[in-house]
Every structure is written in C-alpha cells, then in structure tokens.
Amino acid sequence: MSERTCLSIILAAGEGTRMRSALPKVLHPIAGLPMVAHVLKAARSAGSGQLAVVVGHGADKVADEVKRASGDVETFVQAERLGTAHAVLAAREAIARGFDEILVMFGDTPLIEADALARARDGLADGAAVVVMGFRTDNPTGYGRLIEKNGHLTDIREERDCSDKERRITFCNGGLMAIDGRQALALLDAVGNDNAKGEFYLTDIVGIAHRQGLRVVATEVAFENVLGINNRAELAEAEAIWQARRRRKLMLEGVAMAAPETVFLSHDTEIGPDTTIEPQVIFGPGVRVAGGARIRGFSHIEGATVASGAEVGPFARLRPGAELAEGSKVGNFCEVKAADIGPGAKVNHLTYIGDATIGAEANIGAGTITCNYNGYTKDRTEIGRGTFVGSNSSLVAPVSIGDNAYIASGSVIVADVPADALAFGRAKQEVKEGRAPMLRERYRQEKERRLAAKRSAPASGE
Structure with missing residues (x-):
C-alpha cells in the first residue's frame, strides 16, 4: 500500500452555527490543537502523500491554520454549499492529478485514527472502488443505514427512506470514505441533485458504483472515529475521549498515573516511561518529560522540559522556557519561566524564578524572587x-551571583556577587526599647475612632 499514491480531501466549509462562536467550527481545539489539524495528522499518519482542505466559512482563518499545521496542504474554496459531493468536487484540480486512492474526511471528526484510514485504503488495494466507514450501534435512530448484499455494499439509505426491515439495521454510515482514484471523478460527476434539498450528496456514489458493477464495501470502525462535533457539549465529549485515549497509551508505555481521569494532556505532550504523575496535573502545549521524573499533584506545565529524576510540585507552575535538569526540584507554590534549573538544584517553596540560570546543586530559599522586569524590558539573573x-x-536583574556564594536571608541584591562571597542586602535594623505598648495603644485608639465614626454615620437610605 505504501507505493500507492493517496490524496486526502478534508471537508471544512461548514458554518458550524450550533457552536455559537465567531471562530470557524473546525478551528475549535481538542487538546490544544484545532479539530481540522487532528484530521490532517491522522491522514498523514495513514500514508496520505497529499492533503487538500475544502474551505468556506472563515476561509482565510481556516486556510492559515491548516497551512500552519501542515505546510504543504492545498486549500480549495466551496463558494456555494450545495452538498458533500459538491464540496469534494471543489478539489477537482487535485483529484484530476491522478492519485491511486482518495480519502474523504470531515474537518469536524477529530477522533479519526490513522489505523481506521489505513483499513479503508486496504479495501481499495483489494479491488474495491468505494470503501465506506461504518459503525455499529444499538440505537441507530437518525443515522443512514448501510445496505449490504453478499458482502457488498449496495446503498446507503437515509432513515426516512428505510423500510421497517431496513430500520432494524444497526450498521450505520459514518460519512468517511475511500474512493478509487481512477473512478473518483466519474462517480462524483454522476451524482445528481434530484432530492428535496436540491443538493449533491456524496453518499449517492455508493449506489452509482454498485449499479455500474463496481465493488463497494463497508469497513467497520469504532463510533468515536466518525464522531462529528456540532456544538460545545459534543466538543467536550470529544475532548474526554481524546484524553482517555492518550492517558491509556501513556500508561501502557510505562507512565504511572494514580488518578488518570484528573490528568489533562496536550496534543504534543511527551512523557517517558517510569514517570509518575500525581492527580490534578495539567500539561499545556510543548511539554517534554523524560523517564523517571515525578510530577506531583495540582501542577501546571506548559512549554517546559523536565529531565530524568527531576521533581515538580505539588502546586507548581512551569511556564514556557523552563528547563529542569536531572535531579532538580521545583516545589510547592513555585513558578518558573524561561529559566534553566541545573542538575540537583532546588527551588522548593513559594518562589518565582524568571529569566534566570540556576547552577547545579544551588539552593533557592523560600520566598525568593528574581526581579526580571522593570516595566519595559526583561533581564537575566545568573546564579x-x-x-x-x-x-x-x-534578586534584581541583571545580576550575577558566583559559584558557592551565600546570600543572607531577606536581602535585596542589586549588584554582582563574586564566587564564595557572603552578601547582605538589608536595611540597618533599629531597636526602640519599650515602644511596642505605645504602638499597640495608638493602633487601638485608631480602631476605636473608626468604629465610632461608623456607628454615627447615617444608615443607608436615610
């Protein structure tokens, strides 16, 4: 199959009005990646050498996004919405180049898996002219039924047109299909619009191909593979399915999760084996965690790299550019951004490290802050x-603190500190004997004054 050329056409021209959003439907994200980009990834993984996306509503936004997701994607505009076959033919120029196989998918089916697409391609390689992806359900109401005879698919019948016997069929149309590239244009051009809506339906090519004596088959896939997203509730359901799939994959690869349903992953999260992830952890885009790390509960990580043996959290936040070396630790209520935490270094409590380099085995005490921003520019701190x-x-950047230096607690450091030096940056302490009772009395009298003023104030509305 690898030698057979394949064009994938993704239909992404729908308006998606039920999303109640100014954002085109296919650009709504699953795991941080637009739905249509998930479809593109699956097509590419299934061996598709050329990708074409048919756009309509929000054409420029969709075109920009698909090119960002996969640079060699072609886009075609469906100026009028006259049905799914009409949408596929918007990519006529690409189809006419003569591919062995054509895959037709939808930009709002983000859970399609490469294996399902590969099985459809296998059907074409075995001699079928059309392969329809179908699913089985105990409640087929509302779905088109796949009508089979002697192992061949003869028709796709919409429920309103089904006989009583056909309504009992539980094998239903998933919408996605594969078409023999040599037959594709002839079959699509044969589709008519003699129906109530006056539209050209892609499903009609099944009956057309069968009547021409061509072989048409259905391949069964899990329902989630063809699950279309029409509103935000369904978007959340798809997100849950995607997350469950990815968590299971990671656990089978050796990642430990005590409460996997509470861990949320990004589309590009990479986690090595023997890593432990505690409950309530969120991974944003761009995270790589090496094997043997520990991510403790209630941590949020985005755009960061965590090396083997490093520990994060609980209640830690790693922002883009954070890089934790082997054996380092970023503990509870700490935030790290654009900073390198060296091997064995510890940032344990209540600390902000931004635009900084922390050397190996350094210890950063609780409440330490790298003051990296002056309101206009950001500068680095080197420790x-x-x-x-x-x-x-x-630590007021830009500032450099040498190896094995010691910074006294409560210091404000505004100048470089050489190696092995001890630095104090405190104001001079003064002690006033006997003044504490006087201070307390002053505060007590002020409190009484405020309470008296409040009691004598007119009630609201008087």
Whole structure:
C-alpha cells in the first residue's frame, strides 16, 4: 500500500452555527490543537502523500491554520454549499492529478485514527472502488443505514427512506470514505441533485458504483472515529475521549498515573516511561518529560522540559522556557519561566524564578524572587553552582551571583556577587526599647475612632 499514491480531501466549509462562536467550527481545539489539524495528522499518519482542505466559512482563518499545521496542504474554496459531493468536487484540480486512492474526511471528526484510514485504503488495494466507514450501534435512530448484499455494499439509505426491515439495521454510515482514484471523478460527476434539498450528496456514489458493477464495501470502525462535533457539549465529549485515549497509551508505555481521569494532556505532550504523575496535573502545549521524573499533584506545565529524576510540585507552575535538569526540584507554590534549573538544584517553596540560570546543586530559599522586569524590558539573573540564596531574597536583574556564594536571608541584591562571597542586602535594623505598648495603644485608639465614626454615620437610605 505504501507505493500507492493517496490524496486526502478534508471537508471544512461548514458554518458550524450550533457552536455559537465567531471562530470557524473546525478551528475549535481538542487538546490544544484545532479539530481540522487532528484530521490532517491522522491522514498523514495513514500514508496520505497529499492533503487538500475544502474551505468556506472563515476561509482565510481556516486556510492559515491548516497551512500552519501542515505546510504543504492545498486549500480549495466551496463558494456555494450545495452538498458533500459538491464540496469534494471543489478539489477537482487535485483529484484530476491522478492519485491511486482518495480519502474523504470531515474537518469536524477529530477522533479519526490513522489505523481506521489505513483499513479503508486496504479495501481499495483489494479491488474495491468505494470503501465506506461504518459503525455499529444499538440505537441507530437518525443515522443512514448501510445496505449490504453478499458482502457488498449496495446503498446507503437515509432513515426516512428505510423500510421497517431496513430500520432494524444497526450498521450505520459514518460519512468517511475511500474512493478509487481512477473512478473518483466519474462517480462524483454522476451524482445528481434530484432530492428535496436540491443538493449533491456524496453518499449517492455508493449506489452509482454498485449499479455500474463496481465493488463497494463497508469497513467497520469504532463510533468515536466518525464522531462529528456540532456544538460545545459534543466538543467536550470529544475532548474526554481524546484524553482517555492518550492517558491509556501513556500508561501502557510505562507512565504511572494514580488518578488518570484528573490528568489533562496536550496534543504534543511527551512523557517517558517510569514517570509518575500525581492527580490534578495539567500539561499545556510543548511539554517534554523524560523517564523517571515525578510530577506531583495540582501542577501546571506548559512549554517546559523536565529531565530524568527531576521533581515538580505539588502546586507548581512551569511556564514556557523552563528547563529542569536531572535531579532538580521545583516545589510547592513555585513558578518558573524561561529559566534553566541545573542538575540537583532546588527551588522548593513559594518562589518565582524568571529569566534566570540556576547552577547545579544551588539552593533557592523560600520566598525568593528574581526581579526580571522593570516595566519595559526583561533581564537575566545568573546564579552559580552550589550557591545558597536565603529565604525572602529579591534578586534584581541583571545580576550575577558566583559559584558557592551565600546570600543572607531577606536581602535585596542589586549588584554582582563574586564566587564564595557572603552578601547582605538589608536595611540597618533599629531597636526602640519599650515602644511596642505605645504602638499597640495608638493602633487601638485608631480602631476605636473608626468604629465610632461608623456607628454615627447615617444608615443607608436615610
């Protein structure tokens, strides 16, 4: 099959009015990736050498997004919405180039798997002119039925046109299909619009091909593969299915999850074996976690790299550009952004590290802040190997602290600190004997004054 050329046509011209959104339906994301991009990925993984997307509503936005997702995608505009066969023929120029196989998919079926598409291609390689993807359900109401005879598909019958016997068929049309490239244009051009809506339906090519003596078959796929998204409730259902699939795949690859249903992954999340992920963890785009790491509960990670043996959280946030080396730790209520945390370094509690480099085995005390932004520009903080930064310190960038230096707790560091130096950045402490009772009395009198003023104030509405 790998030597057979394949064109995938993705129909993405629908308005999606039930989404109640200004964003074109096919651009709504699943796991952070637009629905149509999921379809493109599946087509490419199934061996499709050429991709064509038919756009309509929001054509420019959709075209821009599909080219960003896969640079060599062609787009074709369906100026009028006259049915699915009419939409496929919008890509006539691509079809006419002479591919062995044509896959037809929809931009709002983001859960289609490459294996399902590959099986449809196998049907064409075995001599079928058309392969329809169907699913079985105990409740077929509302779906078109697949009418088979002697192992061949003879028709797709909409429910309103079914006989009582045909309504009991549980093998239903999933909408997606594969077409022999040599027959595609002739079959599509033979589709008429003699129906109530005056539209050209892609499903009609099944009956046309059968009447011409061509072989037409149905291949069974899981319902979720052909699940179309029409509103935000269905979008959430699709998200849940995608997440469950990916969690299971990761666990089978050796990732431990105590409560997988509480872990949310991005479309591009990479996690190595022997990593442990505790409950309530969210992975945004661009995360790579090496094997043997530990991600503790209630952490949020985006655009970050976590090396083997590193630990994150609980309640930690890694923002884009955070890179944790082997054996490093970012603990509870810490935030790291655009910073390198060296091997064995510890950022344990209540700390913000941004635009910084933390050397190996350094220890960053609780409440430390790298003051990286002055309201206009951002500057870096460099902290050397083995350096100890005491709690509640503010490091005002740009600043460099050498290897094995010691920053006293509560310091504000505004100048470079050389290696092995001890730096204090505190205001001079003063002690006023006996002044505490006087201060408390002043505060007590002020409180009484405010309460008296509140009691004498006119009631609201008087």
